Amino acid sequence: MSDDRRRFTRVPFDAVTRLQQDDWSTSVQLVDISLRGLLVTQPADWEASRNTEPFVVAIDLDEGSQITMEVRLVHSEEGLLGFRCEHIDLDSVSHLRWLLALNLGDADLLDRELAALL
Numbered sequence: 001m002s003d004d005r006r007r008f009t010r011v012p013f014d015a016v017t018r019l020q021q022d023d024w025s026t027s028v029q030l031v032d033i034s035l036r037g038l039l040v041t042q043p044a045d046w047e048a049s050r051n052t053e054p055f056v057v058a059i060d061l062d063e064g065s066q067i068t069m070e071v072r073l074v075h076s077e078e079g080l081l082g083f084r085c086e087h088i089d090l091d092s093v094s095h096l097r098w099l100l101a102l103n104l105g106d107a108d109l110l111d112r113e114l115a116a117l118l
Contacts, residue, residue: 008034011103016060019043021050028081030059035096037071037084051076054086061099067092 010032017030017040028040038057051073059067069092071083088096 008036009100009104010034010039011100013099013103018058020056020058021053024050031080033059033067033096033099035085035100037074037082038069039080039082042076042079042081046081048076055083057083061095065091065095067095067099 011034012032013030015030017028019026019028019040026043026045028043031039031041033039038059040057055071055073057069057071061067068089069085070087072086073081074084075082
């Protein structure tokens with residue numbers, strides 16, 4: 001495993017999450033999330049051929065907000081799919097930072113991770 005994967009703290013989080021690629025879309029169970037990506041359970045209709053193109057993931061938050069990312073599949077094992085964030089808009093970064101700050105409880109750690117990401 002690369003140092004890059006472990007540089008970002010993963011936070012368990014449960015939220016309505018949709019995975020989309022072209023005209024295919026499905027609900028997935030979010031396992032955890034970080035500044036670098038996310039881990040979800042593999043959906044029942046998963047096809048291995050989907051892993052070559054980017055996906056869009058949308059995570060609904062309680063207050064009606066949403067985190068939206070363009071992601072790429074980096075690993076698939078034991079019924080789990082790991083995605084690396086390729087692009088995220090400013091509003092989604094703000095929501096993700098807020099979510100991680102609440103769950104990490106360590107602003108200094110979050111600031112170090114943000115600096116490493118940039």
